[in-house]
Amino acid sequence: MQSILKGLTLGTSLLSALALSSVTAFAADFSKGSKAKDFGLNEAVQSTFSAKVVDLLCEVAGNCADNCGDGNRQLGLLRDADNKLIAVLKNGQFSFNGAAEDLLPYCNKKVDVDGIMVGDAEEHNTQFYMVQFIREEGASEWSKTNRWTKAWAARNKDAKGKGPWFRRDPRVLKQIEASGYFGVGKEADIKYAKENQ
Amino acid sequence: MKIRSKLLCIFSGVALSTLSGAGMVMAATEAKPVEIKGEIIDTWCYLSGVMGGEDAVVGSAHHTCALWCAAGGIPVGVLDEDGQIYMVLKLKGEDAIAKTDNIMEIQSDQITAKGMHYVRDGVNYLVVEDVIANEGITNLNHEDYGSVPPNSFPKNYLGNQ
Numbered sequence: 001m002q003s004i005l006k007g008l009t010l011g012t013s014l015l016s017a018l019a020l021s022s023v024t025a026f027a028a029d030f031s032k033g034s035k036a037k038d039f040g041l042n043e044a045v046q047s048t049f050s051a052k053v054v055d056l057l058c059e060v061a062g063n064c065a066d067n068c069g070d071g072n073r074q075l076g077l078l079r080d081a082d083n084k085l086i087a088v089l090k091n092g093q094f095s096f097n098g099a100a101e102d103l104l105p106y107c108n109k110k111v112d113v114d115g116i117m118v119g120d121a122e123e124h125n126t127q128f129y130m131v132q133f134i135r136e137e138g139a140s141e142w143s144k145t146n147r148w149t150k151a152w153a154a155r156n157k158d159a160k161g162k163g164p165w166f167r168r169d170p171r172v173l174k175q176i177e178a179s180g181y182f183g184v185g186k187e188a189d190i191k192y193a194k195e196n197q
Numbered sequence: 198m199k200i201r202s203k204l205l206c207i208f209s210g211v212a213l214s215t216l217s218g219a220g221m222v223m224a225a226t227e228a229k230p231v232e233i234k235g236e237i238i239d240t241w242c243y244l245s246g247v248m249g250g251e252d253a254v255v256g257s258a259h260h261t262c263a264l265w266c267a268a269g270g271i272p273v274g275v276l277d278e279d280g281q282i283y284m285v286l287k288l289k290g291e292d293a294i295a296k297t298d299n300i301m302e303i304q305s306d307q308i309t310a311k312g313m314h315y316v317r318d319g320v321n322y323l324v325v326e327d328v329i330a331n332e333g334i335t336n337l338n339h340e341d342y343g344s345v346p347p348n349s350f351p352k353n354y355l356g357n358q
Contacts, residue, residue, distance in 0.1 A: 042246030057286045057293075060226045060315040060322050065292075072292035074272050074284070084318045087284060089241045089272055096262070098270030100294055119244035124282060126319030128244055148269065155296065166265040175264050175301050181350050182339045183260035183305050192339060193354035 028081045034114050036132045041118045043127065048114040050137065051077035051086065053106040059085055068107035071151075075103040077113060077129065089118075092132035096166050097148035099131050110137035115145075226322075231314040233323065235277035236336065237303050239266040240284060243276070253345045256305060256336030261349040263304045270294045275310055275323060283314065283323035290326075307332040 034046035056076045058064035068075055077086040091099040092115070113134050117127035133142040152165050159168040166172060180189040241247070242254040242262060253259065255276065267273050272293065275283045286293050288300055309330040315322040344350035351357060 039247070042244065044245075056284075056322065057324070060317045061228065061286070061313070061324060063287075063324075069292050072295045074286060074293050085320070086318075087272070087320050089244070096265040096269040096271065098266075098272065098294065100270050118246075123280070124244065124319075128240070128320075130245070166268065169265075169268050171268050171296070171298060171301050172261075172264045174298065175304070176261065181261045181344065181354075182257040182337075183334045184257055184337065188257070188337075188339070189350075189354060190358075192343070192350070196343065197352070197354060 030081075030117075036115045036130075038116050041116065041130075043120050044116045044118050045127070046115075047117045047129070048112070049077075050080040050110065050112050052080070052110050053103045053108065054078050054085070055107070056085075056087065068104060071100055071104050073100065074098070075100050075107070077103075077111075077131075080110075086129045087126075088129045088131055090130040091145040091148055092130070093146050093148055095149065095164055099145060101147040101151045102131065102134060102145035106134065106136060111135065112137065112139075112142075114142065226315045226317050228313045228315055230312075231323075232309060232311050232329070233275055233277050233283060233314070234309045234330075235275040235283075235307070237263075237285075237306050237308060238274050238276045238282070239263040239271060239304075240274040240282060241266060241271045243274070243282070248346050249342075252338065253342045256338040257334050258339040258342040258345045259349075260305045260334065260339075261344065262346060264301060265349070267300050267304055273300055273304070275308070281321060283321040285323050285325055287312075287324045289328070303328065303331065305334045305336070307335040 030047040030049050031045060034048040036046045038044035038046060054076050055064060055068040056074045059076065059078065065073065076088055079086055088099040088103065091097050091102045111134055113131050115129055115131040117129055119127045121127050131145050134145055135142045149165055156170065159170060161168045180186045182188045182192065236255055238255055239262065242259065243251060248254050248262060273285045275285065291297060291299055308328050310323065310325045311327045311329050312323055312325040
């Protein structure tokens with residue numbers, strides 16, 4: 001009987017500790033200390049936290065690849081405070097860039113990130129992340145998340161010409177050549193231009 | 198002995214449910230086979246509102262921007278008829294941001310995808326095993342919104358032809 005009582009006491013203590021940590025995780029204010037810009041985006045909330053960089057496909061489906069897929073997979077953040085898997089949609093650049101290039105150097109490593117959560121949480125059950133700054137755990141200096149355009153330039157040395165990458169990207173140009181800017185044929189482009197230009 | 202075992206079981210159960218409630222258990226995400234009909238969208242523009250309202254950042258109006266975002270490695274999603282978004286993690290055996298034309302060729306199309314659905318922390322993830330139907334772009338909203346953003350259509354289109 002005495003051992004049962006000991007077990008009860010131990011269990012109660014364990015539950016109290018767990019409940020406390022749960023409340024702490026739920027009550028965490030991730031905006032505190034953030035220097036991220038919100039750009040006036042939909043329901044944007046500044047959010048800085050510590051996390052592990054993970055391969056999303058590995059994390060949700062158990063389909064894992066070496067080095068998080070070497071830049072061919074979407075990456076995410078497993079937040080330390082509540083073990084929530086955060087889907088990352090954007091890096092800090094404003095030229096149509098995802099975040100994989102900026103997260104890849106930290107594959108399966110602990111990092112601190114600063115950015116914004118966006119999107120209507122009620123409508124979509126959660127929010128999504130734009131990472132603007134990152135540093136490896138323990139590092140003092142933050143890095144801007146702006147690796148994408150340099151990585152694109154290294155992959156597309158033949159994409160000459162003026163203008164930003166997305167106007168010179170061979171994959172984009174191929175689709176526009178095939179089906180026009182509206183994707184429904186060049187006739188639609190011509191009709192639109194005649195009516196509006 | 199029996200009482201102690203029962204108490205341990207109860208505590209384990211309560212502790213697990215407490216952990217689970219806080220999202221602390223790394224539960225294996227359950228896979229569900231699905232067929233989802235919807236439009237291939239650019240998740241960032243749709244969710245962030247950066248280019249305008251949800252009706253304008255889909256379909257033909259937003260097609261070129263959707264190409265830019267897909268080529269830029271922003272996650273592509275399937276927006277179904279109920280407004281649910283499924284983030285595509287794999288497309289017919291290919292990683293989501295492999296630098297090929299496959300993900301580009303279906304931008305803004307109305308498709309039916311067969312695959313595995315996972316839900317984790319409120320996000321729908323989709324591994325597309327096959328695209329079993331593709332109706333092409335059916336939302337011709339450029340007739341209402343023009344090109345979104347405006348600079349996704351050339352300024353002097355006819356002069357450059």
